[in-house]
Amino acid sequence: MTFAKLVRASALSIFRNKMRSFLTSLGIIIGVCSVIVMVAVGTGSQAQIKKQISSMGTNLIMVMPPRGPREANRLSMADVEKIRSEASYLSAISGEVRLSGSKVVGGSGYWSTSVYGIEPDFIEIRNWAVQSGEFFTDKDLAARSKVAVLGTTVAAKLFPGEDPMGKSVRIGTTPFTIVGMLSSKGSTGMGNDQDDVVMVPLNTAVNRLMRDRTIESIEMSVVREDLMDEAQAEITAILRESHKLSAGDDDDFDVMNQSEIIKTASQTSQTLTTLLAAIAGVSLMVGGIGIMNIMLVSVTERTREIGIRMSVGARRRDILLQFLSESVILSLLGGSIGILLALGLSWALKTFMSMPTLVSPAVIAASAGFAAAVGIFFGFYPARKAANLYPIDALRYE
Amino acid sequence: MAMIELRRIQRRYVVGDIVVRAIRGLDLDVDTGEFVAIMGPSGSGKSTLMNTLGCLDKPTEGSYVLDGLETSKASPDEFADLRNGKIGFVFQGFNLLSRTSALENVELPLFYDRSGSKIDPKARAKAALEEVGLGDRLDHKPNQLSGGQQQRVAIARAMVKDPAFILADEPTGNLDTEMTMEVMSLFQELNDRGVTIVMVTHEPEVAAYTKRIITMRDGAIVSDASVTDRRRASDDLEDWKKKHAALAVAEAAV
Ligand SMILES: Nc1ncnc2c1ncn2[C@@H]1O[C@H](COP(=O)(O)OP(=O)(O)OP(=O)(O)O)[C@@H](O)[C@H]1O
Ligand SMILES: [Mg+2]
Numbered sequence: 001m002t003f004a005k006l007v008r009a010s011a012l013s014i015f016r017n018k019m020r021s022f023l024t025s026l027g028i029i030i031g032v033c034s035v036i037v038m039v040a041v042g043t044g045s046q047a048q049i050k051k052q053i054s055s056m057g058t059n060l061i062m063v064m065p066p067r068g069p070r071e072a073n074r075l076s077m078a079d080v081e082k083i084r085s086e087a088s089y090l091s092a093i094s095g096e097v098r099l100s101g102s103k104v105v106g107g108s109g110y111w112s113t114s115v116y117g118i119e120p121d122f123i124e125i126r127n128w129a130v131q132s133g134e135f136f137t138d139k140d141l142a143a144r145s146k147v148a149v150l151g152t153t154v155a156a157k158l159f160p161g162e163d164p165m166g167k168s169v170r171i172g173t174t175p176f177t178i179v180g181m182l183s184s185k186g187s188t189g190m191g192n193d194q195d196d197v198v199m200v201p202l203n204t205a206v207n208r209l210m211r212d213r214t215i216e217s218i219e220m221s222v223v224r225e226d227l228m229d230e231a232q233a234e235i236t237a238i239l240r241e242s243h244k245l246s247a248g249d250d251d252d253f254d255v256m257n258q259s260e261i262i263k264t265a266s267q268t269s270q271t272l273t274t275l276l277a278a279i280a281g282v283s284l285m286v287g288g289i290g291i292m293n294i295m296l297v298s299v300t301e302r303t304r305e306i307g308i309r310m311s312v313g314a315r316r317r318d319i320l321l322q323f324l325s326e327s328v329i330l331s332l333l334g335g336s337i338g339i340l341l342a343l344g345l346s347w348a349l350k351t352f353m354s355m356p357t358l359v360s361p362a363v364i365a366a367s368a369g370f371a372a373a374v375g376i377f378f379g380f381y382p383a384r385k386a387a388n389l390y391p392i393d394a395l396r397y398e
Numbered sequence: 399m400a401m402i403e404l405r406r407i408q409r410r411y412v413v414g415d416i417v418v419r420a421i422r423g424l425d426l427d428v429d430t431g432e433f434v435a436i437m438g439p440s441g442s443g444k445s446t447l448m449n450t451l452g453c454l455d456k457p458t459e460g461s462y463v464l465d466g467l468e469t470s471k472a473s474p475d476e477f478a479d480l481r482n483g484k485i486g487f488v489f490q491g492f493n494l495l496s497r498t499s500a501l502e503n504v505e506l507p508l509f510y511d512r513s514g515s516k517i518d519p520k521a522r523a524k525a526a527l528e529e530v531g532l533g534d535r536l537d538h539k540p541n542q543l544s545g546g547q548q549q550r551v552a553i554a555r556a557m558v559k560d561p562a563f564i565l566a567d568e569p570t571g572n573l574d575t576e577m578t579m580e581v582m583s584l585f586q587e588l589n590d591r592g593v594t595i596v597m598v599t600h601e602p603e604v605a606a607y608t609k610r611i612i613t614m615r616d617g618a619i620v621s622d623a624s625v626t627d628r629r630r631a632s633d634d635l636e637d638w639k640k641k642h643a644a645l646a647v648a649e650a651a652v
Contacts, residue, residue, distance in 0.1 A: 005509060016497055308493050311454060312507040312555065313482020315475050391481075392454040395493065 010325040014333075024294040025334030027287025028374065032338025032367045033345065034280035039363045040346040042273025044356035046266045053262045055127060059222040061231060062261055063239065064254045065214075073214045074243055074252050077206065080119075080218055082242045089231040092121035092221040095202050097210055104198055106169030107158035113151075115171055115198045117205020117215075123182075125221045133165050133180030141201045146208075148176035151195040152184045169198070174208045176200060228257050284367075287334070288374035295327050295382035306386050307394030320387035327379025328372055335371030339364055401563060401594050402428040402451065407460035409446050409617075420446040421457070422617040430562070433589045434596045435605035435625075438614035444598045447614070448567045451596060452487045453480045465562060482510050486556025488566035488597075492548045494540040494555075500527060501536040504555045511559070526554040530584055546577030553584055557593070564588065566597035570604055579638060582607045583631035607631050 014021045053060075065073035080095040087093075097117040104111050122128070123135055136147050148169060155164050164178045185194040206213055222231040236255050243252055256264065299306070306319055342364075346357035409421040420443045428434055436444050449455035450462060453469060462469045465484060472480065481487070486507075494503045501523050508519035527533060530550040540548050549569060556564050566585070570578040578601075586607060589595050597608070605611050606629050613621040 009509075304493070305495055308495060309506065309510070310478065311452070311481060311487055311493070313478050313510040315478040315510070317475075318510060390455075391477075392449050395454065395489075 006321055006325050007329070010322060010329050014326060014329060020294065021330060021333075024291055025287075025330050025337065027290035028284065028331045028334030028371050029287075029338040029341065031280060031284030031287040032335045032371055033341040034283055035277055035367045035370075036339065036342035036359060036363055037345050037349070037357070038276035038280045039273060040342070040357040040359045041349065041355060042269060042276065043360060044346075044350075044358035045269050046273070047358050048356040049266045049269060050262050053258060053265060059225050059228060060125065060258045060261065061220045061222060061228070061235065062256050063218040063220075063235065064256065065216070066252055066254055072252065073216075075215050075218065076213060077203070077215060079239060079242050080215070083218065083220070083235060083238050086238050087220075087231070087234055089222050089224075089227045089234065090220050091223045092124045094119035094122040094125060094219050095215045096122065096217045096219060097202065097205050097215050099205070099209060102171055102198075102209075104154065104158065104169050104171050107162065107164065107167065108160060109158070111154055111157045113154050113196050113198055115200060115205065115209065117200055117202045117209065119202050121221075122199070122219065125219050128185070129183045130180045131183040133178070135180050135199075136201050141203050144204045144207055145201060146174060146176045146204060147179045147201065149180040149182055149199045150178055151182050151197040151199075153193050153195040154198055155181055171198070171200070172209055174204075232257055281370075284370060284374060288331070288378040291327050291330055291375065292378035292382060295323060295379055296385070298326075299323065299382050299386040302386075303389065303394050303397035306389055307391060307397065310389070310391040311395060316387040319389075320383045323383035323386045324376065324379050327383070328375035331371045331375030331379075332368070335368045338371070339368065400427040401430045401432075401465055402426065402596075403461075403463040404450075405461045405463075407447075407450065407457045407462065409443070409450065409455070410458045420617055421450070423460070424618055426612070426619065428594060428596060430594055431589070431592055432594055432596075433585070433607075433609040435608040435611045436596065436598045436614060437600065437602075437605055437611060438620075442614040443617040444614055445567055446617075448565055448596070448598055452485055452565045453477045454487070478510075479512060482507055483513065483559065484562055486553075486559070486561040486564040488549070488552050488556050488564065488569045490568035490571040492540070492545075492552045492572075494548060494551055496540055499537045499539060500532060500543065500551045500554075503540070503551055504558050506555060507559050523554070523558055526558040527551070529557075530554045531580075544577070545573050546580055549573060549577070549581055550584065553581065557588060561593070563594040563596070566595065568598050568600065570599065570601070576635070576638065578604060579631045579635040583635055586631050 063075065063079075065075055077095060080093065083090070084093050095118070099115040099117075101112055102115040104113055104115070116122075119141060120135055120137055123130070130149065133149070135149055136145065140147055148171070150164060158164065158169065159167065164181065167178050168175050169178060170176070182195065182197070182199070187193045200209075202215070206215065220231075220235070222228050232255050236251065239253055239255070240251065245252065309319060343359060346359050349355040350357045404424055404426040407421055407424045408419070411418040411420060424447065436447065438444055446455070450457050453464070456470070460470075464480065467480075469477070469480070495506070501520070504523035504526050505519045508517070508522060524533070524536060527536060530553055532547060532550055532554065535543060535547060540551070543551065549572075553569075564585075570581055573581060582604060585595055585597070595608075599605050606625060606627075609625050609628060611623055611625060612619055
């Protein structure tokens with residue numbers, strides 16, 4: 001019996017029971033489809049994060065506290081000053097503190113938003129721009145001026161239909177005068193609104209809004225891309241000196257370049273993608289069990305057919321291969337439909353829900369392979385059961 | 399040398415605590431070209447014997463030499479090849495694949511052919527169906543055929559690989575008189591061409607078309623005799639048709 005004949009015979013028997021075959025493959029269809037879509041959403045948002053961080057500015061270096069308890073943070077304004085005066089490859093530098101979920105009161109009511117305490121260089125490092133008014137200056141910083149620059153979302157919430165310039169908002173107990181409005185950056189792919197922000201001078205934030213005097217990060221731009229490594233090494237050395245670390249001590253801070261930042265930032269979404277893909281993979285397994293179930297029913301139902309085939313000379317292997325190829329074809333069919341469905345679905349997500357989906361050929365190939373493997377794995381037991389029937393028992397089966 | 403040699407064949411079935419001795423030490427020789435009818439009361443072991451001869455079942459004890467090959471040592475695969483190449487089996491219940499055309503049913507043994515012969519399965523199956531008079535029913539499914547036609551499809555399937563020997567377990571058991579004669583004339587034609595046939599039947603009229611009648615009782619052979627006044631099924635069929643036509647005419651006249 002040739003391979004072509006085998007496939008033809010199996011395909012015939014599958015098409016003879018169209019509805020049942022479809023229902024059997026449904027598990028695989030859903031499994032394959034969800035694996036591909038989950039991974040597409042995951043990789044899409046990762047690509048988005050990457051794009052965003054790249055668009056933050058070129059040649060970015062960031063210093064952050066080491067992972068662990070907040071108390072381990074030793075970054076301070078003094079560190080920023082020391083780097084500013086000693087580092088030789090930087091074009092811009094800004095310390096940064098963040099107060100997320102801060103209540104900002106003013107205009108028509110209040111709004112909960114993120115308050116950034118930063119330095120004027122920040123908008124250069126992050127490729128940001130002011131659409132009206134002005135960004136605060138080094139003078140404001142030195143004077144600890146109570147001035148604020150609003151993102152468009154905050155402006156729209158607190159001052160709908162008004163010009164917020166020159167008006168005042170209260171953050172905590174401190175009143176700030178609005179001196180500028182940021183241009184809109186839109187939302188990230190993950191649904192974070194980048195314009196939902198208020199920026200105030202770093203010194204003012206540290207002195208008036210924060211409980212301790214540490215800062216959360218230092219962001220810098222390096223003058224040329226090929227100097228990134230040198231810059232990173234130099235900053236590390238400066239900070240070690242500033243923190244008075246001796247030769248054997250570990251760094252009590254993290255210096256990261258752009259690609260490291262991307263890696264850190266996409267880690268959560270990567271974990272999530274893996275988790276979702278694993279869950280979808282489980283549904284693929286369940287689909288496989290569905291195939292096994294139907295194949296077992298099919299073997300019982302077709303016991304006489306098996307007997308007839310054996311009586312005219314089918315070997316055990318012929319019967320085994322027949323049932324095995326049926327389950328493999330079923331799962332491959334399901335896989336193919338699942339792939340088409342996934343392509344359609346991720347297109348729809350991208351087009352109608354503006355989710356950044358990215359379907360990779362590797363994932364398609366992997367899930368098709370997995371579907372075939374499921375077919376073989378879950379088809380084998382029923383197929384062997386069929387092949388091991390004793391001819392006369394199979395013929396007599398009622 | 400005999401085509402079939404059975405020596406001290408026993409077949410026991412164990413059902414719970416009870417041991418059923420379906421065949422109890424049976425000896426039988428069948429030569430090439432013979433046409434044997436096996437008769438006997440229900441439960442006497444006829445089907446069990448046929449299944450043994452057809453390599454569908456293995457005897458519990460004894461030796462079965464088919465065409466010079468000792469089958470008791472054969473593996474399942476060798477058994478399958480014997481069924482495919484040497485034996486054609488016709489069942490009382492036809493045992494055709496449902497929802498499968500007559501042509502595809504007849505092709506089935508060629509589908510499992512391992513001799514590597516180059517014959518075109520379609521053409522060969524078509525020829526076999528034409529031989530049994532079903533050349534115009536190739537694409538009919540079993541449920542679109544009469545019992546006699548279904549049995550003829552089964553016979554076409556049994557002979558499609560030109561087996562040396564055809565086994566039939568009550569092939570006419572589900573058929574009326576006319577169909578029975580049709581099937582028997584087919585068997586006689588095959589036998590005339592040298593095919594060895596062993597068949598089980600309950601009806602003496604059917605056994606009268608064979609050359610040798612073996613009677614079984616309680617798993618053993620109790621009589622074995624040649625048929626003296628052998629009948630031709632094709633002649634009987636013609637007579638029957640004539641009589642039937644006359645009867646129809648008479649009925650119409652009344
Ligand atoms: N699979 C089986 N398990 C147990 N006992 C069996 C089995 N098959 C047959 N038998 C027993 O073996 C004996 C012979 O059965 P067999 O079918 O050969 O009879 P038979 O001569 O063909 O009868 P019939 O004319 O009714 O077809 C019977 O007593 C039957 O009950
Ligand atoms: Mg019987």
